[in-house]
Amino acid sequence: MKKGATTYPGRIMVKLCPDAFTYLTRHISLILVTGTNGKTSTCRLLEHILRTQGVRCISNRSGANLRFGVATTLLTHCNIFGRYKQQYAVLECDEGDFAKIADQFTCPNVTLVVTNLSHDQLDRYGDLQQVKNYILCGIECLPQAVLCLNADCPETASLAPLVSNKVVSYGIRTDVDNDDLLSDLLQPSCILSLESQGALTLQTPDVAIPCPHKITNPPVYSLYNSLAVATVLHQLGHSQWIPSCFSTEFYNPGRFEVIRVDDTSYTLILVKNPAGFRQALQCLPADPTDIDFVFAINDRISDGQDVSWLWDCDFSVLNHVDEHTTLFFTGRRYSHMAVRLKYAGLDPERFVLEPDIPTLFTRLQRPNRHIYLFATYSSMLEIRSHLETLTPLKKFWDQ
Numbered sequence: 001m002k003k004g005a006t007t008y009p010g011r012i013m014v015k016l017c018p019d020a021f022t023y024l025t026r027h028i029s030l031i032l033v034t035g036t037n038g039k040t041s042t043c044r045l046l047e048h049i050l051r052t053q054g055v056r057c058i059s060n061r062s063g064a065n066l067r068f069g070v071a072t073t074l075l076t077h078c079n080i081f082g083r084y085k086q087q088y089a090v091l092e093c094d095e096g097d098f099a100k101i102a103d104q105f106t107c108p109n110v111t112l113v114v115t116n117l118s119h120d121q122l123d124r125y126g127d128l129q130q131v132k133n134y135i136l137c138g139i140e141c142l143p144q145a146v147l148c149l150n151a152d153c154p155e156t157a158s159l160a161p162l163v164s165n166k167v168v169s170y171g172i173r174t175d176v177d178n179d180d181l182l183s184d185l186l187q188p189s190c191i192l193s194l195e196s197q198g199a200l201t202l203q204t205p206d207v208a209i210p211c212p213h214k215i216t217n218p219p220v221y222s223l224y225n226s227l228a229v230a231t232v233l234h235q236l237g238h239s240q241w242i243p244s245c246f247s248t249e250f251y252n253p254g255r256f257e258v259i260r261v262d263d264t265s266y267t268l269i270l271v272k273n274p275a276g277f278r279q280a281l282q283c284l285p286a287d288p289t290d291i292d293f294v295f296a297i298n299d300r301i302s303d304g305q306d307v308s309w310l311w312d313c314d315f316s317v318l319n320h321v322d323e324h325t326t327l328f329f330t331g332r333r334y335s336h337m338a339v340r341l342k343y344a345g346l347d348p349e350r351f352v353l354e355p356d357i358p359t360l361f362t363r364l365q366r367p368n369r370h371i372y373l374f375a376t377y378s379s380m381l382e383i384r385s386h387l388e389t390l391t392p393l394k395k396f397w398d399q
Helices: 008-016 020-024 039-052 067-077 098-102 128-140 220-236 243-247 274-282 308-312 316-320 334-343 357-364 377-390
Strands: 029-034 057-059 088-092 110-114 146-150 166-174 190-194 200-203 208-210 255-261 264-270 291-296 327-330 351-353 369-375
Touching: 020 067, 029 039, 029 098, 029 220, 039 057, 039 088, 039 220, 039 243, 057 067, 067 088, 067 098, 098 128, 110 220, 146 220, 166 220, 190 220, 200 220, 220 243, 220 274, 255 377, 264 377, 274 308, 274 316, 291 334, 291 357, 291 377, 308 334, 327 334, 327 357, 334 351, 357 377, 369 377
Parallel strands: 029 088, 029 110, 057 088, 110 146, 146 166, 166 190, 264 369, 291 327, 291 369, 327 351
Antiparallel strands: 190 200, 200 208, 255 264
16 A cells, blocks of 8 residues: 555544544554654564564554554554454654644553654754644643653653653663763663673663663664663563563664665665764764765655755764765755765765666666665655565565
């Protein structure tokens, strides 16, 4: 099903029956996830663990996270009497639309996760305070909800004293001081201890849980997604499943998804704001050789038409890449991105401007190279769609 089709039934339902949300959520427990970054990954990991453990759940996996998309998800999974076979609805909610979504729910069993809050698309969300206001308005509509807040994000932690809801929080503590991971605004109730030897232990209010993991040096943002899921599971009374949050190698389509075509390996990385771009660049190999980069920047509605956020990103890490690395630029705003990297100090002699994606991939196919593709949302879909023609690959909406 294409994304455009995932909102139409919900649009009709909300227009004809404004109380439809209330009716449809009478007999199902809601897990809502909102925030700037990590919403999709958190939802998919949580859904994956619940399904693996035999718990039935529904989710708006297509990425339709606005009010009409959420309505469509609820509508398409119930029977004609508005009842579900599933126990949970795991719903990703756009932070800008969250107040409108939350205003529709009156069900008693709601868990709300706020992953983090940072500057995002200015043309859609305005400033950061406005986004916080949207979320606070949504929380006011859900006085019965349990809030799971990221205590290490100052903007998210600052929500706690402003609400009357029950709050559980999570954070990471290391045996090496790191101010980037700490906030003094909220003491986390679920603490992930990250030791220098790589061991992970989750300290909940009840018990310490060793958490084995398969990924060597997992990126911090990935740990936060897993930690958010672990906190939800603890809150729901499923602490026995927490170790699987960290031991599951789980990749979302377009989120550090590795795709191999013949002798060329592609890593597809969604970027949409300065914080996410910074985290993505921090995950590059320490000694990057035999790699090339693609920057695919669009300015469609789903990407945000204002791309000035690129000037708030720190690209200094790219100054240390191998001198044989080529930087390719594509998408509707390819020239804008090229100018941005020129001002970041990179040599324009290494730039290749190619707006046509099929032609771009013809030029990319070099033996034994690893290509990192940083793409905004619509560019990511276009690139992945082209990769589906080059190698057997599940379609994005079928993942």
